[in-house]
Amino acid sequence: MSCGSLIRKVLMVAGIGAFVFASQKAAAQEETVRSKIAAAIVMPDEEGRIAVVLDLKKNPSPEIVGWLDKWKEGLIFMYEAEDGSIVPVLMGDKIEGTRKIAIRKLSDDAPVVDGTGNQVGVTKFELDLADTSSSLRKAMREVSDLAALADPDVEKRIKAIENSSVGQRQDKLPGLLELQKIETNSKANKALEQAIAIINLRSDDKAKRLAAAEFLGNRGSLPAFDLLKTIALESKKSGDKEMEKAALLAVSRIEMHISRINAAGTLFRGVSSGSVLLVVAIGLAITFGLMGIINMAHGEFIAVGAYTTYVVQNVFASGLRLSPFGQSFEIPGLGLTGTGMSLYFVVALPLSFLVAALVGLLLERSVIQFLYRRPLESLLATWGVSLVMQQLFRLTFGPNNVQVSSPLWLSGNWTVNDVVFGWNRLFVIGFALLIIVATWLVLNKTSLGLLIRSVMQNRNMAACMGVRTERVNMLTFSFGCGLAGLAGAFLSQISNVGPSLGQNYIVDAFMTVVVGGVGNILGTVISALGIGMADQSLQQYLGNPVIGKILVLFGIILFLQWRPQGLFVTRSRSLD
C-alpha cells in the first residue's frame, strides 16, 4: 500500500468521524435540511459528501430540491472563518457604504460575523464555490427526484412522477410503489400507474412486461409510444413473438388515440380560428352585407379598437407619451397595479366600441353618405381612407408594434384526455359567441334593429313609411364600425398591435362575408366556422400553413362557382 493511499484512507476515516460528529451536533440543535446540506458541503471528501446527500433520502421533503439545486448551480460559497473552519455561506445584500456583500450561513441563515461582532463582507470573486462532481450530482439528482415525489403541490408531484419513468430504471420502482400506497389524488394516481407500467416494460419478469404493454396500450399512453416501438423491434430481433405482438398491439392502440387527439385538436383550433374570422367579419357583414358599402378601411377600424385598448391599458398603468406630427403630449396614468390593472380590459371593451363607432360616424358623414349608390367608388374611397388612417397610426403610435399585455389567465391551458385546450382559444370562442348574440339581439330585438332591417330590405319603401333612412344608414354604419372596434380590442389580446393590423385580416373578412351570402348574419357565422375549420385541417394535413391558406382561397373561388351568391341567398325579384 502506497503512502498516498494510506493518507487518503486516514483522512476518509477522519471525515466519516467528523460527519458523525457533525450530524450528532446538528441533531442536537434541531436538524434542518439546510444544516444537513451544510454539513454535506464541508465533508472533506467525495464519498462523505455523497453519503450525507444520500442520507437525505430517509426523510424526503420538497425543500431539499431547492437547496440541492442551489448547490449544483454554484450559489453556495465556502467561507473560511477566523478559526480556520470552513463555513458554507450564501450571498446576501450589499453592505451599505461599501462595495462588499454580506454573507449568511447556509446552516441557519444567520449573518456571518467576525470576532468583534461586525458583519463580514466579501467581494464577488473572493470566495470559492461549493464544488460538485459528476457522481455527486448523480446522487443529488436521485435525492431530488425522490424529494420531488413528496412535493405537496399536486402539479409538481405529477411532473416528478412523469420524470421518474424516464430511462425506465428499475431502481425507481420501489419509490413509486411506495408512493402509490399513500397517494390519494386521482390524477397523480393515474400518472403513477403509467410511470410504473413504463418502468415495468423493462422488468425481468416477462408476465409483468406483457401486462405493462397491454395496460399502456389501453391507456393510450403518449410517453410510452416510442418506447413500445423500440420494444417491438427488439423483441422481433430476439424472436420473442409474444412480446412483439403485445407491443405492436399497444402501439396501434396508442396510434388510434393519437389520431383521435389530433382530430379533436384540429376541430378545436378550427372552431377558434373560425371564431377569430367571425369576430373580424361580423362588422363587415353589417356594413357590406346589409348596407352594400365596401369598406376597405374596415381593417383600420379594427386597428382603432386595438389602439384604444392600448391607450386604456397605459392610462391604467403609468400613462403614455404620444408625439403625432412632431407635437408631443402626455396622457397621465392612474398608476394602478394588481387587480385594478387587470380590470382595464373591462373598460377597454366598451370604449373601443365607442371610439370606433364614432370614427365610423365621422367617415359616414364625410365620405360614405355620398357614395351609397356607387359601390365601386365606395371601395376606392374607403381604400384611400384606409391609407390615411394607417399613416395616422404610424405617425401617432410609431411604425412598430405596440405592447398590449394580455391577462395572465389567458396563457394557461386545460387538458382533457390529452387534448389541450388553450385558454386564449377558449376566450376567442366565448367572445365570438358573445358578439353574435349581442348583434342578433340588436338586429332583432331593438327598434333600431327593426329600422335597420327595414331600410336594408327596401330603402324606398321604408322612406315612404317615414323612416329617416339617412339617419338609419349613419347608425348602421357606425354600429358596424363599432363591432370592428370590438374585434380590435379582442385581437389586441391574442396578436400584435401595429399600424397594419387590419391589413392582415381584411381579405379573410371579405371572403367570409362573400361566402356566407351577403346580407345574412347566420351565413357569416357558418362560413367563418367553415373557413376556419378547412384552414386548420389543411394545415394539419399538409403541415404547411401558407399552402393551406392558398388552397382555401382557391377553394372559395371554386365554391362561388357553385353558389355565386354565397351560402344563403337573399331572394328578390329585382334585377341588380
Added chain:
Amino acid sequence: MNKAPAASKIRTPLLIAMAVFLVIVMPVLNVAGVIEDFTLNVWGKYLCYAIMAVSIDLLWGYTGLLCLGQALFFTLGGYMMGMHLMLMIGKLGSYNSDLPDFLVFLGHTKLPAIWQPFYSFPFAMLMVFLVPGILALIFGFLAFRSRIKGVYFSILTQALTYAAALLFFRNELLMGGNNGFTDFRTLLGANLREAPTQRILYIVSAILLVAVVAGCKWLTSTRFGLIQRAIRDSENRVLFSGYATANFKLFIFVLCAMIAAAAGALYVPQVGIINPGEMTTERSLEAVVWVALGGRGTLVGPVLGAVSVNALKSWATRAYPDMWLLILGGSFVLVVMFMPKGIIGIPAQVRALIAKMKNRGANSRQPVTTKQDAEVTEP
C-alpha cells in the same frame, strides 16, 4: 345615357404630338445630354406603369370590371422576363454557377425542368403572354360563367392576388421567394447596366404604350367597343338582347392581362428587380388610383394619371416621407368624391359649373339639367 367618351375631345393630332414627344424627342434629348440617363430610366418605369393603367382603364372605365389583380398579371409578366434574365447572368453570379444564385442557395445542383426552356428569349416572350393569359382565361371563365360581377369580382380578384402573392413568397415555388429576382446583367447580349441599353428599353416602352393606346382607341371605336360600354352601363339589357356578355368580358379580361404582363416584362429589366412585393393588392389599388385620378373611360387619362402620380410619389417620398400616404389617400378620396372623371374631366366640370351659374343667372326657375349628367350611372 351613352355619352361619347371624353377622349374624343382630345384631338388626334395632339395625341400624335404626345407620341412623337415620348418616342423620339425624349431619347434624342437624352443623347444630346439635356435629359439625364437617370431621368429617362425613371420615365421608362412610368411608361410601363402607364401601360398597366391603360389595361385597367380598358377593364374598369370601358367594361365596368374593377379588377384588383392587374398587379398580379403585371408581376407575372415580369417574372417570366426575370427568369430569362436570371439565366442570362450565367456564371457571373456570386456562386459562379450556371444556376441562379438563389437556387444554389437552396441547395439545387441541377436546373429545374421548368427553368430549362427560359434560356430561349422567344420562349420567355411567349410565356410573358401565355402564363398571365391562361391564368386570366381560367379565372375569368369561372368568374364570368357564374355571373360574378361588380364588387364581388373586385373582391375575388383581390383574393386571387393575395393567394398568388402568398405563393410567390414561398421558396418552394423556386421563384426566388422573398427576394425575387435581381442582379440582372444582359438582355439579348446587351449590357443592362449601360445607358444605351436602357435608352432602347425606354424607347420600346414608349412605342408599346403608343401602340397600346392606339390599339385600344381603335378597339373602343369598333362595334366591339360599343358592346363593351353597353355591358358597363347595363349588362342585363345587353344579355337580354342576345349577346353572350360573358365571352366579351372574358376576351377583354384576357387581353388586359396580357397588356399588363407585357408592361411588367418591360418594367423588370429597367428597374432591375422583381419580387412578390409588387404583386400585392395594394399595388393593384394604387394602379387603380392612377386611372381614377387621370380620368377613367378615356385613354389619355390613365397615362396622365400614372405618370403624374408616380412623379408626385418620387418627389413626395423623398421630400415628405411621412406625408406621402396621407397625400395619396386623401387626394384619392377627394377625386372619387368630387372629380369622378379625374384630371381629364376637369375642363368639362368647370364648363358645366359655368353653364350652371349662367343658367341660374338667366332663369333661376329652369331645372338644372347638368346635375344628372355629372352623376355616374353605374350598377
